[in-house]
Amino acid sequence: MIMNNxxxxxxxxxxxxxxxxxxxxxxxLFLAMYLxxxxxxLIIIVLILLDSHLHTPMYFFLSNLSFSDLCLSSVTxxxxxxxxxxxxxxxxxxxxxxxxxxxxxxxxxEVFLLVVMAYDRYVAICLPLHYTSIxxxxxxxxxxxxxxxxxxxxxxxxxxxxxxxxxxxxxVIRHFFCDISALLKLACSxxxxxxxxxxxxxxPLMAISxxxxxxxxxHIVLSIIKVSSTQAIHKVFSTCGSHLSVVSLFYGxxxxxxxxxSPNNFTVKEASMAMMYTVVTPxxxxxxxxxxxxxxxxxxxxxxxxxxxx
Numbered sequence: 584m585i586m587n588n589x590x591x592x593x594x595x596x597x598x599x600x601x602x603x604x605x606x607x608x609x610x611x612l613f614l615a616m617y618l619x620x621x622x623x624x625l626i627i628i629v630l631i632l633l634d635s636h637l638h639t640p641m642y643f644f645l646s647n648l649s650f651s652d653l654c655l656s657s658v659t660x661x662x663x664x665x666x667x668x669x670x671x672x673x674x675x676x677x678x679x680x681x682x683x684x685x686x687x688x689x690x691x692x693e694v695f696l697l698v699v700m701a702y703d704r705y706v707a708i709c710l711p712l713h714y715t716s717i718x719x720x721x722x723x724x725x726x727x728x729x730x731x732x733x734x735x736x737x738x739x740x741x742x743x744x745x746x747x748x749x750x751x752x753x754x755v756i757r758h759f760f761c762d763i764s765a766l767l768k769l770a771c772s773x774x775x776x777x778x779x780x781x782x783x784x785x786x787p788l789m790a791i792s793x794x795x796x797x798x799x800x801x802h803i804v805l806s807i808i809k810v811s812s813t814q815a816i817h818k819v820f821s822t823c824g825s826h827l828s829v830v831s832l833f834y835g836x837x838x839x840x841x842x843x844x845s846p847n848n849f850t851v852k853e854a855s856m857a858m859m860y861t862v863v864t865p866x867x868x869x870x871x872x873x874x875x876x877x878x879x880x881x882x883x884x885x886x887x888x889x890x891x892x893x
Contacts, residue, residue, distance in 0.1 A: 623869030652865035
């Protein structure tokens with residue numbers, strides 16, 4: 584990373600707008616939420632690995648989404664919890680860029696995986712007779728690998744472009760993690776290229792992925808209308824409901840935060856929305872999928888029954 588023009592060696596994270604007297608309360612709350620996120624997503628991953636009935640494309644994508652959720656939360660939460668406990672809000676320059684890289688990586692990976700899962704549901708419902716041939720293990724693996732490659736390259740590009748910038752006197756990041764938009768506000772060199780690449784790559788990434796999900800569900804709805812069986816319709820809604828809930832949570836908060844920003848610096852609203860997609864959504868995803876999914880429940884019962892019998 585290019586650091587020749589960088590005057591400062593570390594940044595200070597402003598953190599969340601929490602009154603000092605409530606710090607311990609929120610620390611306990613965030614710690615509980617993070618541990619729930621880690622445990623919940625690990626349970627989903629382990630259940631899918633152990634139960635052969637869950638070795639299907641849908642659950643393969645779900646296990647990758649759980650891994651992405653786990654990592655996305657782990658990129659930001661441990662540092663936030665450390666800062667709240669020690670009152671030391673500093674983060675080294677290299678550590679800040681590393682955090683930004685991995686945050687962008689797993690946030691973008693989440694976007695791609697949600698698109699892939701929408702396509703999987705489209706094929707399962709609209710083309711059921713061809714599902715096995717279309718969603719082959721090779722295609723599923725390629726879709727996930729492609730998602731990883733694109734997101735890694737995209738994150739690396741933004742990180743390298745940011746590393747070429749100069750940072751002078753102001754080193755206070757008005758956020759609780761090293762977010763690219765917050766870092767660009769501190770740069771004392773020209774950020775035109777950075778903003779251009781965000782516009783060229785970031786906006787189409789969100790817009791096209793969201794459009795693909797919408798198109799998939801439009802086809803699914805049209806397919807449902809043709810079905811007269813109430814049982815079949817209920818099955819379709821139970822299958823797609825979990826995914827739609829996750830899509831709504833993730834896209835709703837991201838669009839509200841980055842496409843409808845507040846004119847003020849890191850308001851309570853922005854802090855809450857950032858917490859929604861970095862902590863709350865990864866924590867809720869396992870519950871959304873397990874509570875609405877009979878296969879996951881049966882796999883969990885099966886594993887617990889085996890443990891008890893031993």
